[in-house]
Amino acid sequence: MALDSLSRVNKHMSSDRGGFRQKVNVPVLVAWLCLLAYGSLVIWTASLTIAEASFTRQLVGIGLGAILAFLCWRSDFSGLAGMTTILLVVDLIVLFSPYIPGLSYNAKGMTGWIKIPLIGLTFQPVELAKIITIFFMASLGAQYNGRIDSVREYAKLCGMLAIPFGAAVVAGDLGSGLVVFFSGACIIMMSGPKKEWGLCTIALLVGAVSLLLALDSVLDSMLGKDVLLKQYQMNRLLVFINPESDTSQSGYNLLQSMIAVGSGGFFGKGIGNASQSGAGFLPEAHTDFIFALLSEVFGFAGALVLLAFFALLIFGTIRIAHQSDSLFLQLACIGIVGMWTFQLLEEVGMCIGLMPITGIPLPFISFGSSSMLMQCAAFGIVQSIWRSRGKAR
């Protein structure tokens, strides 16, 4: 079926180049292809020294992702605008699926995985939940027609975001929760609230987080057990403030990551010469710390190339959002922008000591098929939105 569709696209492309440009946003497509190629190169580099980083598995993931992107591109998502409740329910089911007996799959002591029955594939449902949440929030935000005049409505919107965010955090993955939160927040901000409200919310959040951190240590010492934030989460949040003083595991990880990035220099150490990622000093070098590996091997130059691809992808997507006629699709597109931006900021930021350490994959680059499939789907959705512009008219 996929082949059949592809051949149709080919026919389409050859017959009408102008039409192709109408249906496919070329800059974003180029950025996506470049990122996939670059990511493959990085994972191939990692696979030389890291046994778990299987290059072929990554290629399979890219292939499946491409098919999924194609399918998404061919689909029309505007129908989802009216399915707010269904989206929320599905979102929650997906988020809590690792707790469903028969689905849950625990490997290496990690939670948050499911094993799909019959096929036997393992999958991180939170990756899918990110996209469902984006549609959910977009369907909510679109109801206000681009202008929210009442604080109550704004608060309601924020409250709705708290549901998937809370679910993602409770399901055990703070990093993914933050991605959900950030993309949702972007959608809310673009839905037309007054700027002052947004600023107040940010101020409130900062205050609440500080209070939580303070309260956590107080409560922990008072009750004598780990409540609120888990200790390792606390460590991860605080370690980036001064990585060299911390001898704990998170401090070690961050220090090793920063050494890897810093020692890469301008042109990097080159493939096969990277001691930090190659000799195992850099933990999770093919997943959470993939940017550190990339920076060590390809240096500042390589990092800039990566950032340029992401800039092309994200700014291109913002443009697609801007040109979309449907408020719902526009907001969904903004959600995807928020997701990519935050994942880039968090993944790169934690490698270089800008952000607390959380386990988030770098879209299109990190090893792992769940992320690859869903990010490719997001790309497909963006292209679908581009394709559907003007249709509503």
Add this chain to the structure above:
Amino acid sequence: MDAQLIVIIAGVILVVAIIGSLLFLKGYSGKFTFDTANGTRPRATEGEGSTSGTKSNGRFKLLTAGVGAVFAAIIAKLWSMQMVSADHYDKLAEQNQTRTVTTPAPRGRILDRNGEAIVDNRASLALVAYRDLAENTVVVRHLANVLGMPYMAVLRNIQDNTEGAQSPHTIASDVRRSTIAYVVEHIDQFPGVSVAERTERSYPNGTLACHVVGYTGTVTQEQLDAQENLSDEVRAGSIDYQSGDIVGQAGVEYYYESLLQGIRGEQTVKVDADGNVTGQAGAVPAKAGSDIKLTIDLKIQRACEEGLKLGMEVAEQTGYEPTCGACVCMDCTNGEILGLASAPTFDPSVFVGGVSSDTWNELNDDEGDHPLLNRVIGGLYMSASTIKPFTSLAGMEYGVYTADMSSNCTGWWTGLGEAWGKKCWLETGHGTRNLETGIRDSCDVVFYDLGKNFFYSEKNPEGLQEMYRRWGLGAKTGIDLPSEAEGRVPDSAWKEEYRKDWSADQRAWNAGDMTNIAIGQGDILVTPLQMATAYCGLAMGGVEWTPHVLLSAVARDGEGDAYTYEPKKRLTAEISTAGALDVAYRGVHSMIYEESAVTAAHFTNLPVQVAGKSGTGEKDGEDPYGWFIAYAPFDDPKYVVCAMLERGGFGSTCAMPAVRTVLGALYDSPDDAAYTAGDSTR
């Protein structure tokens, strides 16, 4: 970082910024307005009205700016890390992946003056393994069985980090060839175990000269702590010891540690995050320590040790059972020690690879003979009659007993009153004796009178002690060996202090104390080396050279001497009284040839004339301590030989054979006269 790079980077950042702004601005060029009527799905019509395009554009501007800020922050941080601080992180990365593994350097050898090895190095095979092996209990147990070691001992050795965590750890050193062969043949059963070559101390002559060379051992915690406390300047010039290093712990090994110790080699290895060695990064080869040449002549050394043995055998014939003794042969013209023997001996090889606590306890048992004690420099004894030449010199120098005076010996001396009568060793009495014949026959009565005269001397009541000290008695000789004892020349101040608990009357220096030390008894304590050095001075007319065992240090490359010991004058004892020294010389010369036919028989067969003096120390409740000191040739002295046997009986019986054996070795003239318990002097 050159300007070209900055241009490239600035260009890239500019391109990123342009892409972003172009993509965004393109949106403005369109006639985009947000039309509520057409722009949203049916539900959106429930909204409260139209949104102005400008407002929406404002939000998009904000979003673009926000995303741009993220990129800017990342690039700024990357710039500071990869461009500005790259060297810092590079260094950290280098530290991460390299470890320094040290390779032990062989110690210098210890040679005798002719270049023959006293202490050598030999290659030994050790079984080594990395620390991870400890986790494999099956292999460790198997290994323990093969080596015949307790499982726990093997495990402890593997886990012991003193050699450095990344270095292979020694499981067993000096392993038998057959065991090594078995392990190598069945290496598949011993994964991670390998054979390493080491150098160990070896002693080709066994225990010979053990007290001179000493022994080695693992550096002690106290030594490491002492090193920590040294100033940086001192440390910079000396060897930096690490836990586990082998250092000299006694004798020459200890005293000349800085010459003998080599410089550790350093191997830089690459390691991965788990500490596994993945490759070599560079190596500084180990430098062997300097070989050193001693003044010891192994031929003379053997003679010293055999002489002691002979002396003991002779003593046994006369009913004594000596087990301990000392014998030293010095060159009185420069202080070189040609032979230095102390009995009993110990085997320095038991310290190689660590001495067992059983052996250590045995060597240090208070009930035993303390074989580790070097009795030549560390044993303290009454000098007995060997001191009489110096007593005579004191009498003449201070005029309390001149060469013209004489005493009548009846065998019982009552110079201090009948109640305080003292025996001469010859209870039948010598008759009239002066200083010269008093030395010859070792007549105690002459020296009792001399001591009494000193005691009652107004001007120099302690002139006798001064004379002893003038010849260096009661003071360290300064030999280049550790743990030299000081000895003691007692006087009234010493007694006052030493006998604090006694009543004032008792602790007062009395005539009896004086007459005692005049014949080398009582509270006087000397080492055999002190007496030998004093006799060197006597033979040389007052000049004493500091005794030493180091001749030279051989250059590390093995060509020539890097350092040669310059003989140092210890002291010059001036005797101003004319003819006084001649009295002493005639005394010690006639003692050999005239006092007793039995003694003379052992020396007339030598090609040179000898002078000497015997001595027999009396210790309450013990058999007598026998001394004999001689120098030769009489007219142009070169060698001094001193022997002392604890509980060996008369000196001229038990100690004389030792001295004669050494003289025989010096002049290639073995003694052909039989040793019998003769009627010789004490």
